Ligand SMILES: Cc1ncc(C[n+]2csc(CCOP(=O)(O)OP(=O)(O)O)c2C)c(N)n1
C-alpha cells in the first residue's frame with residue numbers, strides 16, 4: 001500500500017506542514033532506506049510563461065529526503081570550511097561560495113541522470129559535489145593540489161567532472177550558456193534522451209550571449225534547459241538595478257519558462273523533471289530558480305554593503321533549504337532531531353577529514369605549467385631552459 | 396595627435412611630474428620628493444583624474460559595472476555622489492553593450508569613460524573596440540568618430556589572481572590602427588595620462604596596473620595636469636643596455652637595474668607609457684647609445700608587444716646592436732593559478748638576461 005501524504009500550507013506561505021498525523025515509529029525504520037512514496041506539496045506555486053505549469057504535488061521518499069538533508073548539510077559545511085581555508089590563505093585566487101543555493105544543485109540532480117550534462121559559471125563547488133565529485137577533490141582543487149578535480153590547475157572557479165557530464169566551471173560571465181547549447185545539439189544527435197542544463201546568474205542574464213543561445217536552441221529545437229540561478233544580486237548590483245525585467249523566466253520570449261522556488265529542493269526536482277520532458281519533446285525551456293546566496297559574492301565581498309542584515313537573516317529563518325527539509329523530516333516523523341544532529345556531526349567530520357587529506361596532496365609538478373596547453377604530441381611544444389620557446393610539430 | 400588635443404584642451408604640463416619621477420615600486424619607496432603634494436596611491440590618483448574630468452567638462456560620463464558604488468577597486472568612489480547618477484552610473488553586466496554604448500555616446504561629442512571591471516573581461520567587447528571604435532573615423536571619411544571614448548581596465552598579475560583576474564591583453568589592441576593604448580606606471584603618471592586620454596580626440600584603451608592600486612604611493616600634484624601621449628620617458632639613465640617596459644613591470648625592471656649596477660652594469664630604463672602609437676625615437680636613441688635592448692612584459696612572449704619593439708629596433712639599429720634583443724616576458728601558457736611565480740618575468744630572470752646580453 002502506498003503511503004501517501006499531502007503536506008502543504010499554501011495559505012501561510014511558510015514551511016511545509018504535514019496534513020497527516022504523525023506516523024508511528026514502527027513505520028519508519030530504518031529511515032534512510034525507506035523507499036515508500038510520499039507526496040508533498042510545494043509551498044509556492046510555479047509560475048509559467050508560455051507553458052502549462054507542472055503540479056505542485058511532488059513525489060518523494062524518506063530515503064530521498066534524508067539524502068537531501070545529508071548532502072545539503074555536507075555542502076553547507078564544505079563551503080563554510082572553504083571560507084576558513086581562504087582566510088587562512090590556504091586557498092588563493094578567487095573563490096565564490098554557494099551556501100544558500102544548495103537546493104538548486106541537489107533538486108536538479110534528483111530529477112536527472114549523469115548522462116545529462118551540466119555546465120555552470122564559477123560558483124561551482126556544490127554543483128560538482130552533486131555530480132558525484134568528492135570532498136577530497138574539492139579541497140585539493142581549492143588548495144591547488146594534485147588530487148584536485150582539475151589536478152590543481154583550475155582552482156575554485158574551474159571544477160570539472162567529465163565522467164558525470166559536468167562541463168564545469170567557467171570564469172567569464174555568460175560564456176558558458178552557448179556552450180550548453182552546443183552540448184544539447186550533440187545530445188540531440190546522439191538520440192539518447194539526454195539533455196543539457198546550462199546554469200547562469202541573474203547578472204549573467206543581461207549578457208547578449210544568453211539571447212544568442214536562446215535563439216539557436218529554439219531554432220533547432222535543442223534539448224537545452226537554461227537555468228537562471230536568481231540569487232538577486234550580481235556582485236553588488238541588485239537584480240532590478242541591472243534588469244528592466246527581472247522576470248528571468250519570461251525573458252526568453254518565445255522560449256517557455258518557469259519560475260521556481262529555488263530554496264525548495266522538491267520544487268526544484270519537480271521543475272527539472274518537467275523541464276527535461278519538455279526539452280526532449282519541444283526544445284528549450286528556461287527555469288528561473290528563486291534562490292539566495294548567504295556569503296558575499298566572492299571572498300573579498302563581505303556581502304553586507306548592498307543588502308541588509310535583516311534581509312539575509314530573514315531568508316535564513318524563513319526559506320533556508322536545509323531547514324525546510326529538516327522540518328519536513330521532523331513533521332512527517334521520518335527522523336528525530338538527534339538523528340539529524342548526528343548527521344550534521346558526521347558531515348563535519350567528513351569535511352575535516354577531507355581537508356586533512358587534501359593538505360597531504362602535493363602541489364602539481366612544475367612541468368604541469370606547460371602541459372595541456374595543446375594536445376600532447378600534437379601541434380606545439382614548449383622547450384628551452386625556461387620553456388620560453390615554442391616548437392610546432394606535426395603528429 | 397596628443398599634442399593637438401593637449402593644446403586644444405589647454406595642456407598644463409607640470410615640469411615636476413614629467414621627468415625622473417619614478418616610484419611605484421612595490422615597497423612604495425617614492426622617489427618623488429616634491430614640495431608638499433599629498434601622497435596618493437594609484438587608485439586615488441585615478442579617482443582624482445576622473446573627478447577632474449567630470450568637473451572640467453560637463454559632457455563627460457563615467458560608467459561600468461558597479462561604478463556608481465565605487466567599482467570593485469574603489470577607483471570611482473564618491474563620483475556618483477558628487478556628479479549625480481546621470482553622469483556616473485552602473486551598467487548591466489554586458490561588456491559588448493558597454494563599449495558599443497560608449498561609442499555612440501562619444502559620437503555625439505561627449506567624453507565617455509567606460510570601465511571594464513578586469514582586462515580579462517574586455518574580450519566580449521573586442522569586436523566593438525576593433526571594428527567599431529577604431530574604424531569609425533576612417534570609414535566615414537572623418538564625418539564621425541568616437542574620439543571621446545576612453546576604456547579603462549585593470550590589468551596584470553596580483554600574486555594569486557589565477558586565469559581570469561591576471562591577464563595582460565595589451566598586445567591584442569596594439570594590432571589595431573585607430574585606437575591608442577596607454578599604460579601608466581605610477582600614481583602621478585596615472586593621473587596625468589588618464590586626463591590626456593580622456594581629452595584626446597581618439598578612442599583609447601587605458602590599462603591600469605591593478606597590482607599597484609594600493610601598493611604604489613607617491614606625491615601627486617592636486618591640480619589638473621596632463622602628460623603627453625606617445626612620448627616615452629627615460630626614467631633611469633645608463634650606458635650599457637636599454638630596458639623597455641610599461642606599467643607594473645617597470646618596478647620589477649628597476650630592481651633588476653639596481654642589482655645589475657652592483658655588478659657594474661649601467662642600465663637605461665625606458666617607460667614606453669603609450670604602446671600605440673609608440674615613441675620609436677626615444678627607444679632608438681637610447682639603443683644607439685647602449686647597443687643593447689631588453690624588453691619585458693607580463694603577457695606571453697609570443698606575439699607580445701615586445702616582438703614589435705624588437706623588430707622595429709632591429710630595423711633601425713641593426714648595425715649598432717652588439718647582442719640579440721632580449722625579451723623577458725610571460726611564458727606561452729595561459730596565466731597559471733599555482734605557478735604564477737614561474738610564469739612571471741621576475742627580477743632574477745631579467746637580471747640574468749641583462750648579464751648575458753651585456754656579455755654576449
Ligand atoms: C564577462 C565578465 N564580466 C565581468 C565579470 C566579473 N564578474 C564575475 S561574477 C560577476 C557577477 C555575476 O552575477 P550573477 O550572474 O548574478 O552570478 P552570481 O555571482 O550571483 O552567482 C561579475 C560582474 C566576469 N567574470 N566576466
Ligand SMILES: [Mg+2]
Nearest residue numbers: 201202233234
Ligand atoms: Mg546573481
